[in-house]
Amino acid sequence: MTLQTWIAAFLTLCVFSFLYKDNPFYRFAEHLFVGAAAGYLLAVQWQNVLIPNVWTPLLHDHKLVVLIPLALGLMMLARAWDKGAGIARWSLAFYVGIYSGVAIPGYMQAQIFAQLADAAKPFAPGWGAVNSALVLVGLLTVLAYFFFSAPHKGVHGAGARVGIYFLMVAFGASFGYTVMARVSLLIARVQFLLRDWLHVLPGP
Amino acid sequence: MRRGPLLLTFLSGAAIAALFFIPHYRAQAANSMLLEWTLVVYAFALILGSISLWNSHARKVRNRAEGWGFSVVTLVSLLAITALGVWKGVGEGTPVDWIYNTVNSPLASTMFALLAFVIASAAFRAFRARSVEATLLLVTAIVMMIGRVSIGELISHRLPGITEWLLDVPNLAAKRAIAIGVGLGAVSTALKIILGIERSYLGRS
Numbered sequence: 001m002t003l004q005t006w007i008a009a010f011l012t013l014c015v016f017s018f019l020y021k022d023n024p025f026y027r028f029a030e031h032l033f034v035g036a037a038a039g040y041l042l043a044v045q046w047q048n049v050l051i052p053n054v055w056t057p058l059l060h061d062h063k064l065v066v067l068i069p070l071a072l073g074l075m076m077l078a079r080a081w082d083k084g085a086g087i088a089r090w091s092l093a094f095y096v097g098i099y100s101g102v103a104i105p106g107y108m109q110a111q112i113f114a115q116l117a118d119a120a121k122p123f124a125p126g127w128g129a130v131n132s133a134l135v136l137v138g139l140l141t142v143l144a145y146f147f148f149s150a151p152h153k154g155v156h157g158a159g160a161r162v163g164i165y166f167l168m169v170a171f172g173a174s175f176g177y178t179v180m181a182r183v184s185l186l187i188a189r190v191q192f193l194l195r196d197w198l199h200v201l202p203g204p
Numbered sequence: 205m206r207r208g209p210l211l212l213t214f215l216s217g218a219a220i221a222a223l224f225f226i227p228h229y230r231a232q233a234a235n236s237m238l239l240e241w242t243l244v245v246y247a248f249a250l251i252l253g254s255i256s257l258w259n260s261h262a263r264k265v266r267n268r269a270e271g272w273g274f275s276v277v278t279l280v281s282l283l284a285i286t287a288l289g290v291w292k293g294v295g296e297g298t299p300v301d302w303i304y305n306t307v308n309s310p311l312a313s314t315m316f317a318l319l320a321f322v323i324a325s326a327a328f329r330a331f332r333a334r335s336v337e338a339t340l341l342l343v344t345a346i347v348m349m350i351g352r353v354s355i356g357e358l359i360s361h362r363l364p365g366i367t368e369w370l371l372d373v374p375n376l377a378a379k380r381a382i383a384i385g386v387g388l389g390a391v392s393t394a395l396k397i398i399l400g401i402e403r404s405y406l407g408r409s
Contacts, residue, residue: 004302008310015314019321031274033311035281038254040308042282043289043300045247053244069241073248080255088252089406091245093209094216096405098242100394101220107394111387115380131373138377146385163381164337170378172341173370175327176348182320189317192310 009197012189138166210400217398258282281307344370 014029054070057063076091078084119139123132144156145163152160195201216238223235261275269275289300333339350356351367396402 004306007306011307011310012314015311015318018318027271027274028277029311031277032281032307033315034257035278036285036303036307036311038257039282039285040289040294040300040304041250042254042286043294045250046286046290047294049243049247053240065237066244069244072241072245076245076248077252077255079252080259085407089206089209090212091248092405093212095242095245095249096397097213097216098220098238100213100397101217102224102239103390103394104221105224107387107390111383111390115383115387119380131369134373135377135380138374139381142378142381143384146381163378165340166374166378166381168337168340169344169370169374170382172344173348173375175323175341176345176352179320179323179327179345179349180352182316182323185313186317186320189310189314 005197009193012193016189137162142166206403206406209406210403214398214400217394221398254282254286 011029011032014025017023018026054066054073057066058070072091072094075087077088079088119136121132123129141159141163143163144159145152145167147156147160150156191201195203220235220238223231223238226232258279261278263269264272264275265279285300285303288298288303292298292300294300294304327345331338331342331345333342347363347370348367350359351363356363356367393402397405
């Protein structure tokens with residue numbers, strides 16, 4: 001049993017202690033997690049983004065063009081001081097502008113066109129046609145529910161009502177799926193404690 | 205004061221959207237360069253977030269606020285892991301890799317595992333079959349939870365099939381409609397930002 005296993009087991013128990021009530025062990029783990037996660041993220045950004053995209057091109061390849069993103073990045077840091085908000089706005093404007101520009105073709109291709117293309121296909125043969133028809137009805141009725149430019153009355157209102165039922169089933173499925181994903185993680189942690197730490201369970 | 209940043213948003217947004225449609229290699233190179241620049245700005249935004257985190261906890265320690273000792277833990281871990289990562293790297297076999305596997309990974313998965321209890325207790329308090337909609341949500345959630353584990357098949361051999369059907373038919377229909385709605389919303393918001401109609405991201409003047 002290594003030091004790594006003991007530390008990981010201690011931290012796992014610290015977090016699970018919250019199930020009893022909020023306590024110093026949980027708060028220690030919580031604060032450690034925040035600091036460690038932020039520190040790791042910074043280190044990764046330094047090694048994987050700033051060194052290959054700024055440090056190396058500037059100091060080794062003498063590419064002066066990287067001074068532009070460097071300047072925009074440094075301007076972003078001005079936001080740390082109240083009076084620097086105006087300077088940081090330029091970096092924010094650039095960043096938001098780029099991602100808005102990327103979003104237009106990106107969302108059109110990946111979300112709108114791809115989903116419409118899948119929806120506008122011939123029905124599956126045999127009994128599969130019933131399911132295909134249900135998917136089409138669900139799609140149209142949920143879209144009817146999300147169409148707020150007209151009041152939900154008459155045929156539109158009835159369609160929107162059916163759309164709500166489809167939405168509720170989808171939300172229930174998502175909820176059940178999320179719970180099961182969390183339970184899988186819980187089982188993995190309990191397995192770690194019983195197998196890797198305490199050796200109560202046999203190995204894989 | 206905002207005219208300059210608004211113009212920059214327009215130029216950068218319009219340029220990257222236009223470059224997407226131009227297959228010439230120079231246009232694609234410019235596209236990649238602009239995206240690399242955003243990565244750099246994003247990295248500095250994370251540094252800004254860490255400075256904010258540091259300031260918040262350092263203030264607690266300075267003022268000896270309640271629980272200031274825990275803030276010391278955050279400050280020390282933040283500083284130590286950043287320094288180690290910058291100095292020794294973050295690849296396999298580095299001290300930061302060891303810390304990640306020992307501290308970050310177990311803490312992250314245990315925190316998410318804890319959510320199983322939080323979600324279950326919240327559901328127990330909130331879920332009531334008061335209407336047709338609430339009943340549909342409740343029944344689907346229960347079928348999904350039982351149908352995807354071994355006990356579901358023991359209860360009824362049809363349960364896994366029903367679970368798959370719920371995912372592949374009604375769930376797919378609703379998710380598809382949501383995806384189309386999200387896509388349309390994202391494109392219209394992006395257009396509003398580029399054209400300077402939506403300005404809230406620039407904050408108050």
